[in-house]
Amino acid sequence: MGDQSTVVAVIGGTGALGLGIARRLALAGYPVVIGSRDAARAVAAAAEMNAALGGSAIVGATNSEAAARAEVVFLAVPFASHAAILDEIGPVVSGKIVVDTTVPLQPPKVSTVHLPPEGSVAVATQNRLGSDVRVVSALHNVAAHRLQKDEAVDCDVLVCGNDKDARAIVVTLVDAMGLRGLEAGPLANSVVAEALTSVLIGINRRYKIDGAGIRITGTAKPS
Amino acid sequence: MGDQSTVVAVIGGTGALGLGIARRLALAGYPVVIGSRDAARAVAAAAEMNAALGGSAIVGATNSEAAARAEVVFLAVPFASHAAILDEIGPVVSGKIVVDTTVPLQPPKVSTVHLPPEGSVAVATQNRLGSDVRVVSALHNVAAHRLQKDEAVDCDVLVCGNDKDARAIVVTLVDAMGLRGLEAGPLANSVVAEALTSVLIGINRRYKIDGAGIRITGTAKPS
Numbered sequence: 477m478g479d480q481s482t483v484v485a486v487i488g489g490t491g492a493l494g495l496g497i498a499r500r501l502a503l504a505g506y507p508v509v510i511g512s513r514d515a516a517r518a519v520a521a522a523a524e525m526n527a528a529l530g531g532s533a534i535v536g537a538t539n540s541e542a543a544a545r546a547e548v549v550f551l552a553v554p555f556a557s558h559a560a561i562l563d564e565i566g567p568v569v570s571g572k573i574v575v576d577t578t579v580p581l582q583p584p585k586v587s588t589v590h591l592p593p594e595g596s597v598a599v600a601t602q603n604r605l606g607s608d609v610r611v612v613s614a615l616h617n618v619a620a621h622r623l624q625k626d627e628a629v630d631c632d633v634l635v636c637g638n639d640k641d642a643r644a645i646v647v648t649l650v651d652a653m654g655l656r657g658l659e660a661g662p663l664a665n666s667v668v669a670e671a672l673t674s675v676l677i678g679i680n681r682r683y684k685i686d687g688a689g690i691r692i693t694g695t696a697k698p699s
Numbered sequence: 700m701g702d703q704s705t706v707v708a709v710i711g712g713t714g715a716l717g718l719g720i721a722r723r724l725a726l727a728g729y730p731v732v733i734g735s736r737d738a739a740r741a742v743a744a745a746a747e748m749n750a751a752l753g754g755s756a757i758v759g760a761t762n763s764e765a766a767a768r769a770e771v772v773f774l775a776v777p778f779a780s781h782a783a784i785l786d787e788i789g790p791v792v793s794g795k796i797v798v799d800t801t802v803p804l805q806p807p808k809v810s811t812v813h814l815p816p817e818g819s820v821a822v823a824t825q826n827r828l829g830s831d832v833r834v835v836s837a838l839h840n841v842a843a844h845r846l847q848k849d850e851a852v853d854c855d856v857l858v859c860g861n862d863k864d865a866r867a868i869v870v871t872l873v874d875a876m877g878l879r880g881l882e883a884g885p886l887a888n889s890v891v892a893e894a895l896t897s898v899l900i901g902i903n904r905r906y907k908i909d910g911a912g913i914r915i916t917g918t919a920k921p922s
Contacts (some may be wrong), residue, residue, distance in 0.1 A: 478772070527809045538878055573890055584916050587884055588884060588885055588887055588888065589884075589887050589888045589891065590887075590889055591818070591890070596816070628916070630916040631916060634784075634898065653861070658902060658903075658906070659897045659902075659905055660751070660901065660902065661810055661811060661812075661898060661901040662811055664811055664812050664813075665811065665812045665894070665901070667814070667890065667894050668891060668894045668895050668897075668898050669811065671888070671890050671891045672891050672895075673885070674891075675857065675884060675888050675889060675891050676915070678882075678883065678884040678888070679881060679883065679915055679917075680917070681898060683881070684880055685915075685917035687917055688915050688916060688917035688918060689915070689916045689917060690913050690914065690915060690916065691912050691913065691914045691916050692902055692908075692911050692912070692913060693853040693854060693911060693912045693913065694853070694902075694903070694906075694908035694909060694911035694912060
């Protein structure tokens, strides 16, 4: 799994981040199912994207239909509707990879870190979906508007998960999106990427940056 | 405050990180007091550094004497002795800036994020020292061995604190050390930098990097 025959769903696929993920995965050759609470909106977004990219790789469906059809399910939904959507897709994601991109922003002070009682959204997702779902977290720190454009994004993607194979598959998908995915350890480590988004929002504002991201630096050890 | 007349103490100044901070601040022209539990060790380290750098800007003392003499007090101590050392310097840091560099690593699994019940070490430090101490956090993600060498360090420094003036002074000091300090918001945001160290340790191991760091990326907004 992870090659271009892998069917990918994007739950919340008509939002800014979801559209960016869907577009980049479709461009990389993956069949994509855009999910939305409103199936008609998902179908329209899919048609529009197919027209823009040329092809028919993208289809639209309800969130639960999208999750049912896919092998890898990206979650790109606001924190406020996160728990409800997990309950909606829960019955159809057993054994599948669920990639949670959710950042626990708490308006209005979105530049101050707030974390859920479980320590991170990703851990909360694993608890809620149960241990037979392969939860991975990724893509918290990439500016959605940059993902929607055909341009290089100057941001590494920290990929966390307790299932090493699932984590590696998600790194492959992230790389296919033209980003650099880095395996960043167990799901508990997702707190870094989730909290970092608030810091980046503050830095954007303070230093007048449009879509700050992160890069991991370092010199390769001499072999 | 923040200019080169500012006396700086480095508590735990004979450790790897402490020596790096002391060396770089001394090179930048600041008077530095190295603190250690063992005053003789601190005096010896100061003498050795003065000899290496040429000059007499560095002195050694016990941790509490060092904190008493300085206006800005860097904490570079292991997490295991953190609380005890706060209680030791607490009586002499009222009104001062205390810069906490402590990462809450929990051996043996240091590449998995563990956070204290307060959410971050920096918040725990503020609670323990009381509200009249200006706690700032910084320097969690810089490899100590790189700080001790006269070379560029490819790592940004996230600087968090609830007191904006104190935060700005610490950014000045970090910049003087040849690093790039970035104001990263309130003390609660320190969780990002504290947790990131575990992720970087894992990345060092997994990708065979010697001292991975982070850079904040982004394009300046057109004015």
